[in-house]
Amino acid sequence: MEDNTCFHCGDYCDKKNIDFQGRKFCCNGCKTVFEIFNENDLICYYDLQNAPGAIPEGVEGKYDFLSQENIIERLTEYRGDSIEIATLFIPHIHCSSCIWILENLNKLNSSISVSQVNFGKKTVRVTYKNQETDLKSIVILLSTIGYEPYISLDDFKSDKEYINRSIIYKLGVAGFGFGNIMFLSFPEYFEVHEYWLEQYKHLFRWLMFGLSLPVVFYSAQDYFISAYKGLRARILNIDIPIALGISVLFIRSTIEIAFDIGSGFFDSLAGLVFFLLVGKFFQQKTYAFLSFERDYKSYFPIAVTKIDKNNEETNIQVYDIKKGDRIIIRNEELIPVDGIIINGRAKIDYSFVTGESQTVTKQSGDKLFAGGKQTSGVIEIEVLKSVEQSYLTQLWSNDVFNKNKEEDFKSITNSISKHFTITILGIALISTIYWLFIDPNKSLNVFTAVLIIACPCAIALSAPFTFGNLLRIFGKLKFYIKNASVIEQLAQINTVIFDKTGTITSNKTSSAEYNGKTLSDKESLILKNSLRGSNHPLSRTLYNILDEHHIITLDKFEEHIGKGIEVTHDDINLKIGSASFVGNIQDTSVLNTTVCISNNNKYKGKFTFYNSYRKGVSKLFNQLKKHYDLVILSGDNEGEFKNLKKLLPSRTKLIFNQKPQDKLEYIKHHQSEGSKVLMIGDGLNDAGALMQSNVGLVISEDINVFSPACDGILDASKFKQLYHYIRASKSAIKIIKWSFVLSFIYNIIGLYFAVTGQLEPVVAAVLMPLSSISIVVFTTVATNILGRRLK
Amino acid sequence: MSVIYILLAVSIIVAIVFFAVFVFAVKSGQYDDNYTPSIRMLFEDELVKSKKEK
Structure with a gap:
């Protein structure tokens, strides 16, 4: 077939395409972008990737608010006398051509000195001379070349984002200490009583002590804090035996070298902290370009046009809109507040709110709700309620949005650590009492040895590595999960609730x-x-x-x-x-x-x-019905009742006409009866339900488009795989249980040395890394096999 | 035999220098974006080429 796609954006061109310089374009917009690039010698854009562009949208008057001082103030990172720096989020960034063109912005506007792309976050950081140009012209420039920045109310927050890098620092310190202590302790492993070594071993030991100080008091501090918190809340979490192990290791080693009893366990100590932090780091896989914390602020504009009494138009900040104000909503603009139409004919697309893409026609005098998008012409509305009090945004004042789901959840590691801690303390006490009768000199040695060797490094690593790896595998399969604890909760659910429009329908x-x-x-x-x-x-x-x-x-x-x-x-x-x-x-x-x-x-x-309906809906429901209760919770009317009855298993509950608040209450009610609920939705109207549920997943046709706050985002093309994903998270729990068994075996071997009073530093130094590494290898291999089966 | 002190001092100093460089690298934001630079380094050629075409 002859290539009939647009040279710029790759869309299929129908008969009215435009030929320009022997290249085909689907519309004038695309042609214009090409012309701009052509004039400025930026044609390389098209060499790096085929048809990388996007159709530019009309921006007439859309960014007028960007000339307002207080808005520029909030959007820029830095404002000096001559230069300004602003970071803009551009959803279209998707390939190397994008990076190239955006980093060569200075060729299009010479007042831009530097522009730097962060591909992962889809942002471009622009530095420009504010004497010659301003934020508005840069945003307009970006829009005309098809890279329209997304500016929403969310950008209008006063505090700048703080990047937490402490885990990297801690890992660096632990790695630094671990490596150097290993070198220094190596000579003593072989117990050669050589003159030279004997003479300097004290120096070596004190150096190790010095290096272990930052490891214990900086890198490991989170474990002490967490253990302390756990004790105060009367929960025996996994960090208690870890903190106990670390402190016993440190104190015993210090006493050993101070009284010249032995060389101490500084190597094992630093290694332990290092491995634990590696596990923590590995679990922290995040998708920088996705946000799981969005609320209505990410959808809403920063400013709207207000008409004052003299019929003059001014731009005002959305938070400043008061009841009784008259505002103008242009084509393709979002309505930020509830209001009544005064002028013009409205055709409102409520797909942000309900997921329903069919537009609703309203006339003057009709009431409009916040969250809709005007799709034809200009309308004038009178404000009925301010932003925070509008029908839709009120949902966010519900307590559920201030709750942290993870806090109430008892993870598999913590539930095992309770028994583990008690058992270890029991063994330590019994063996100490035993040795008190046999050889009292050894009893303290045995007591500490048990606590050291039983330090549950391997147990603490099982869950982070299993879930961390599964998180990555899911990510590759277009199932993006917020954090590891979500997988664990997903494995426990017994009720699945679906939204209808936009979720099971396409x-x-x-x-x-x-x-x-x-x-x-x-x-x-x-x-x-x-x-x-x-x-x-x-x-x-x-x-x-x-x-x-x-x-x-x-x-x-x-x-x-x-x-x-x-x-x-x-x-x-x-x-x-x-x-x-x-x-x-x-x-x-x-x-x-x-x-x-x-x-x-x-x-x-x-x-x-x-x-x-999406392909595979029926099959998915039939797979799910064997293990889960199924419910459809729809905000729509009953028009589809018959179709759904035919399509879905007979036991599926169908509930219609549900308001956002009703959905939330429905889930709350079921949870109080002991159900673990998985909610699958898509629009802002599901936001409350998604938060209330144990796991809230969002189905998205295009993951770059915004989705409400949730625990995970599933690409629509993978919808029919959902059942397999849930099964996979169940298998992950099984993998963790097996790795617990594995680490218990290591613990029993270690305890044998400890209880019999023969624990040498070299045994600990071999056994602890060995158990940790074999757990890491086991969980990684097992989850990879699991992942391969998913494809 | 006091050469051991010099050797130890040197080895620790070298280690601390590396550690300081690591901290500096993290602080300057090098680890915040570990994908874009890998693409950016491939672009230098195109820039030169397009300039020559002028």
Whole structure:
């Protein structure tokens, strides 16, 4: 097939493509970007990657608020007399061409001195001379070349983000101490009583002591803090035996070298802390480009245009909007507050809120809710409530958003550590009492040796490495999880609750069914051609569903906004649109979306639109029904009830007309009955339910598009794999249990040496790293096998 | 035999220098983004080429 895709953005070009310099473009926007790059010798952009661009959006007046002082102040990182630095989030960054073009911005605007891309976070940090240019022109420049920055209310926070790097520092200190102590302790491992070694061993020992100080008091401090907190809360967490082990190691070693009894265990001590921190670091896999903490602020604009009494337009900050203000919402802008339309015709896309992509038409006098997006023309609204008190945003004042899910959760490691700690303390006491009768000199030695060797390094490492690795495997399979504890909770769920619209239905395609009198060939020809000229979402959908016809010129084409279209060709006059427009009064089924058709004012029939369900929904539900209770919790009406009944297993509960708050309460109720709930949703209306549930997952067609706060994001193409992902997290728990068994075996071997009073530093130095490394190898190999089975 | 003191001092100083460099690298943000630089280093050629074409 001949290459018929746009040179710039790679979209399929239909017949009206534009030829420019022998290259094809799908629209003028793409051509313009190419021209800009061409003039500035930046054509390399297209060499690095095929069709890397995006279609630039119109930005007329959209960024006027960026000339306001207080907004610039918040958005910039640094403002000096001559230069300013700003970091902008650009969702489109996706390939090496993007990095290249964005780092060569100075060729397009010479006032930009440096621009640096962070690919992982999808940001570009621009440094520019503020005497010659300003933030607004840079944002507009970026938008015109197809890299529109995303600026939302979330950027308008006063405190700048603080990057926590302490884990890297701690790991560095521990690694530094570990390596150097190993070198210094090596000569003594072989117990050669050589004159030279004997003379200097004290120096070596005190050097090791010095190196271990930062390891114990800086690198390991989190374990002491956590153990202390655990004791205060009367929970025997895994950090208690670890902290006990570390302190016993340190104190005994110090006493040994101070009284010249032995060489101490500084090597094992530093190694232990180092391995533990490696585990912690490994578990901290984060997806920098995804945010799991989003609330409505990430969706909402920073500023809107306000009309004051003298009919003058000013930009005001969204938080400053008061009840009674009149504001203007332009095309493609989000409505930040509840209000009443005063002027203009609104066509609102509530897909952010409900996941439903069909637009809703409103007229002046109608009430609008915050969160909708205007899709046609300009409207003027009067504000009814401020941002924080609006219908949608009120949801966030619920307590559930201030709760930390992890705190209430008892992890597998902590539940085993309780028994572990008691057992170890028991063994230590019994063996000490035993030795008190046999050889009292050895008893203290045995007591400390038990605590040292039993330090549960291997146990503490099992979960971080298993979950950390599984997190990475899931990430590769487009299932992005917030943290390791989510996998653990996922393994325990017994109820799965789905949202309907946007979750089990697909946004991209819907299907339509025609009932009524059959359309003649000529009528369907005209129908197809008239839909071609209309931009209404329903027309676009219907156009894609209907059979292909050749193109004809219509005699008359008229679009009545909010009603339908009227076309004339030869002797046929077609009306396509809403029931009242077409003149079909007897049509009473209002539950489903319909498009009616009449020929010469005679009613012909109607197309009824049904949600189109994602592929594999039925199969997934049948897999899930064996192990879990299934519920559909929908904000929509019951129009789809019959279809869902047919599609899903009979035991599935179907509940309709649920408000965001109802969804939250429903889950709360089930949890109080002991259910562990997995909620799967997509829109902001699920945000409360996602937070309340034990695990909240979001289905997303495009993971770069924003999703509400959740525990994990699942790419829509992997939806049918969900069952296997849940099974995999269950298997992960099994892997951890097996590695516990493995580490107990090491502990028993170690305890044999400890209880019999023969624990030499070299035994500890071999046994502890050996057990840790074999646990790491075991869990990594096992999870990789698990991951391979998932594909 | 006091050469051992010099050797020890040197080895510890070298280790501390490396450690200081590591801390400096972390502090300067080198570990915050460990993907983009790997691509950026491949770009120098294109920049030169496009300049020559002028």
